[in-house]
Amino acid sequence: DVKVTQSSRYLVKRTGEKVFLECVQDMDHENMFWYRQDPGLGLRLIYFSYDVKMKEKGDIPEGYSVSREKKERFSLILESASTNQTSMYLCASSPILADEQYFGPGTRLTVT
Amino acid sequence: GQSLEQPSEVTAVEGAIVQINCTYQTSGFYGLSWYQQHDGGAPTFLSYNALDGLEETGRFSSFLSRSDSYGYLLLQELQMKDSASYFCAVRDRAGGFKTIFGAGTRLFVKA
Numbered sequence: 001d002v003k004v005t006q007s008s009r010y011l012v013k014r015t016g017e018k019v020f021l022e023c024v025q026d027m028d029h030e031n032m033f034w035y036r037q038d039p040g041l042g043l044r045l046i047y048f049s050y051d052v053k054m055k056e057k058g059d060i061p062e063g064y065s066v067s068r069e070k071k072e073r074f075s076l077i078l079e080s081a082s083t084n085q086t087s088m089y090l091c092a093s094s095p096i097l098a099d100e101q102y103f104g105p106g107t108r109l110t111v112t
Numbered sequence: 113g114q115s116l117e118q119p120s121e122v123t124a125v126e127g128a129i130v131q132i133n134c135t136y137q138t139s140g141f142y143g144l145s146w147y148q149q150h151d152g153g154a155p156t157f158l159s160y161n162a163l164d165g166l167e168e169t170g171r172f173s174s175f176l177s178r179s180d181s182y183g184y185l186l187l188q189e190l191q192m193k194d195s196a197s198y199f200c201a202v203r204d205r206a207g208g209f210k211t212i213f214g215a216g217t218r219l220f221v222k223a
Contacts (some may be wrong), residue, residue, distance in 0.1 A: 033211075040120070042213040042215040043213040045210055099160040099203060
């Protein structure tokens with residue numbers, strides 16, 4: 001079974017802190033994605049990556065950056081956390097030409 | 113721009129059939145997917161349509177009409193465990209085949 005894990009289920013940070021969210025997949029997938037999910041807005045794509053050291057902006061990249069130094073790991077970085085970044089963050093992976101994305105359990109981030 | 117529309121809520125009775133519609137607008141449509149998400153859980157993939165027509169997977173079927181920019185998810189023999197949120201998602205050639213999700217439809221199944 002494909003497994004996508006995220007470093008934390010719940011996280012509380014203060015405004016202005018630098019926040020790292022880690023995602024690891026164990027199926028050698030080329031594609032990895034970071035989404036945020038907010039009530040009534042569905043899943044919105046923040047960044048995605050097709051390969052190691054490659055990244056593409058999604059629909060809402062402002063205030064975020066990403067890092068993919070190894071194929072299995074995709075990190076989301078909040079450079080200076082703000083209260084409007086309080087949300088559920090979901091990581092996903094997929095093989096390069098596949099349509100099915102496999103999601104991790106999510107990290108519920110609260111910024112106070 | 114890119115947009116997807118689906119109803120926010122649908123309610124149905126156990127054993128019934130329910131259809132969740134999705135209309136989309138994209139510049140480089142590639143395919144339509146459906147995901148299910150239970151409360152507190154991660155989205156899980158249900159189906160994918162790239163060509164017009166109906167795809168059946170057990171109690172679930174998904175339909176696509178590219179000319180109408182429209183698709184639907186059909187759930188038959190509804191069970192209580194089908195109560196969840198359902199998201200349609202469009203794969204778009206623009207921006208490197210990224211996937212854009214709808215806001216989701218909350219399905220309530222009543223006994």
